[in-house]
Amino acid sequence: MSRAPASRGNGWGNGALAALCRPSSPTSASFAVDAARGSAKTSRPAPANPASSWTFGERQALLAYVESPTHPIAVTYMSACMEAKTGRRTSELAEPDRYWDLVHPQDVAMVRAEHDEAATGRRLLSLEYRLLAQDGTVAYVRDEARSVPTGDPERFALEGYCLDITAHRRIEEDLRAGEERFRTLVANIPGVVYRCGCDWLWTMQFMSDSIQELSGYPATDFLANRVRTYGSIIHPEDRSYVFEAIDEALAEGSAYEMHYRILHADGGARWIAEQGTAVLGPDGERLWLDGVIFDITERRLAEGARDRAEKELKRQAQVNRHQALHDSLTGLPNRTLFHDRLRLALAEAAHTGGQLAVLMMDLDRFKEINDTLGHASGDCFLQEVGRRVLAVLRPGDSIARLGGDEFGLLVPGASVASAVALVGRIRDAVGRPCALDDLTVSVDASLGVAFFPDHGTDADQLLRRADVALYAAKEADSGSSIYRVDDDRHEPMRLSLVSELRRAIDEGELELHYQPKVELRNGQVVGVEALVRWRHPERGLVLPDDFIPLAQSSGLIKPLTLSVIDEALRQCQAWCAEGHALPIAVNVSPRSLIDLDFPDDVIGLLAKWDVAPFMLELELTESAMVADPIGAAAVLQRLSDIGMRLAVDDFGTGYSSLAYLTRLPIDEIKIDRSFVKSMSHSPNDAVIVRSTIDLGRNLGLEVVAEGVEDLETWMALAELGCDVAQGYYMSRPMPAVELTGWLGELPAPSQPPRWGSQPAGGPR
Secondary structure (H helix, E strand, O other): OOOOOOOOOOOOOOOOEEOOOOOOOHHHHHHHHHHHHHHHHHOOOOOOOOOOOOOOOHHHOOEEEEEEOOEEEEEEEEOHHHHHHHOOOHHHHOOOOHHHHOEOHHHHHHHHHHHHHHOOOOOOEEEEEEEEOOOOOEEEEEEEEEEEEOOOOOOEEEEEEEEEOHHHHHHHHHHHHHHHHHHHHHHHOOOEEEEEEOOOOOOEEEEOOOHHHHHOOOHHHHEOOOOOOHHHHEOHHHHHHHHHHHHHHHHOOOOEEEEEEEEOOOOOEEEEEEEEEEEEOOOOOEEEEEEEEEEOHHHHHHHHHHHHHHHHHHHHHHHHHHHHHEOOOOOOEOHHHHHHHHHHHHHHHHHHOOOEEEEEEEEOOHHHHHHHHOHHHHHHHHHHHHHHHHHHOOOOOEEEEEEOOEEEEEEEOOOHHHHHHHHHHHHHHHHOOEEEOOEEEOOOEEEEEEEEOOOOOOHHHHHHHHHHHHHHHHHHOOOEEEOOHHHHHHHHHHHHHHHHHHHHHHHOOEEEEEEEEEEOOOOOEEEEEEEEEEEEOOOEEEOHHHHHHHHHHHOOHHHHHHHHHHHHHHHHHHHHHHOOOOOEEEEOOHHHHOOOOHHHHHHHHHHHHOOOHHHEEEEEEHHHHHHOHHHHHHHHHHHHHOOOEEEEEEEOOOOHHHHHHHOOOOOEEEEOHHHHHOOOOOHHHHHHHHHHHHHHHHHOOEEEEEOOOOHHHHHHHHHHOOOEEEOOOOOOOEEHHHHHHHHHOOOOOOOOOOHHHOOOOOOO
8 A cells, every 4th residue: 555654743643533434333333423523522432332332443533434225335424633734624525435534535445345345244344544624734644444244145235434543653653764864874883783682592582684794694583593593603602702701791880891702604713803782771781781792804804914914024124133142053052142251251250350361272183174176075074064063062051153163162160170171072072984975084173262351351352362361372283272371472473474465466576486387298398386475574485384374364465476477477478578478377265266256357467468368377276276266267257268277286185076077168187285295005096097088088188197206106197198297396386587598408390209218316
């Protein structure tokens, strides 16, 4: 049924009623009308008659009507206010069917149909519809009628009344509007709004539709706990926490707020934030709980990701800090951390009046492990040394790897006796045999000791003096030494020597001696090797073993190497001018092979002296190539590309470089003098020499034997097919002037060589 909106402020809804009657006879109709009139005027029960059973509502009727199968509907009574509002009188509407003029046109058909249905006696009449006044105002009425027998079992008369429900309808519409506003508000709240009872099941009385998006279940599932309770979708691990938190909050009379998980219909979990409070009655009793639920899954995931990121940053910071303060190879503290610990220990000792010992340790002959077995084995040995020393230290003692095979130890509270005992335990632990690459090696440790406060009061001073003691121990080959003032002369001398070496390089105090290289096949001199010497104004001639390590450790090796090459090329140009076209070989350090500018420096020197690249040969050790094969390959390839010859010096003292011979642009290998000198009486060394010569021949490399000191060795090498010999049997290293004279004394190329016919010892 279509319903027009109720008009407000039009006088309807004053509580009056209209009674409509369908009497079965004029007599009953008159009784009904009379009763209706009496009730409207007196508001008291009517006299005993057929209408005396009317309710209070009937006695408040706006109008009354009669209708029967033989009499169309006619109004028999209308209240005064009804007459005033409609502008019609009862006499007008008493005419047949004039009542329909009062019914809203849109409701006439519905009302007629309902009346006809009620006239069959099948049911009572009860319906609501609109009445329309002449001024266009509308009143809502409720039509209540009952059937009256007419003698025809198929047809009945009707008698009834109409109650003005306009005000009631207004209230209903207001309620509906309010409910709609509430639902709109709830629909726009970013969460799920609920109301639940305070019974033990928390029976849900209301839940907004957004619960379906949150949980995958419709709100109707939860209302009155029809299909499931809300508690059933709370994650099992969180359920007890949720219920206990609500109970605790309600017991304290406070609102509750919590985060927990629910299980979605798809099987996944959602994180929930819930806030709620109890609504109390007049007597303080809890009526129900009102609350709101929010989906915080993305926030929790973001928080989790942030927490994980923060943890990772903290972990990485710890890793970075550990790496910054620890040696990457052994895991021991590095020099920075060792200095920090030493400074703290010194402050503590100064405060308490205690003492401590600082030990410096390095490994004797460790270089032999690196050169013979390779750096990987050397690294393993350093790790084992760290473990062994740690095992003999007390709690509170510290060991650090300071670099290379150098270690520092801090021993708080140590006396001279306890420090000496510790040194013995350390040397015993380090000196035990160690298996490396199926070989068993033994290396001794040398240690220097300095004490606080006897030998120094600050970290740098104690470390330097422990280093002085270490230097003294190595010099005396005693294994260990405690700092003595008399030994401290070595450290100033070392510093002074660095300064003097720098001056020697700058002022040309270095000089070269040259040793010939002779071809075994015909005895011809095919080149020379330049060997550097330092002509010190006070110390005299200083040999390379005494200053090359110093140059390497002090950063002077590059200017020293370039100075040697510069002088060698100058001499090469001079000899060429004199008719001696002798290629010159120069030794280069491992640092040169990782210096990407080195090839350009050499190219510049070649151009300076106008010497062809093939007249300069660079000799490098096996360990130099193994230390950084990628960097060495790049530098060597550039040098080879410009036409320079490259040789591997001291071949046979290492093992890792064999693989590089086929990958690097090497032209020559030089057999180490230790094998050549002992080949006549050591079958193993003789095998090494023979194998090296065969290897060189098979790879197309020239083979040079160093350390040839007698005819027997010369003849053996010639028989094995070695290409070139170098050693004291032919000549010692000589200054350039002496070598020029020596070259002049050689027989002409057409004459037989003299080396094979001279007695052992040959010319010197």
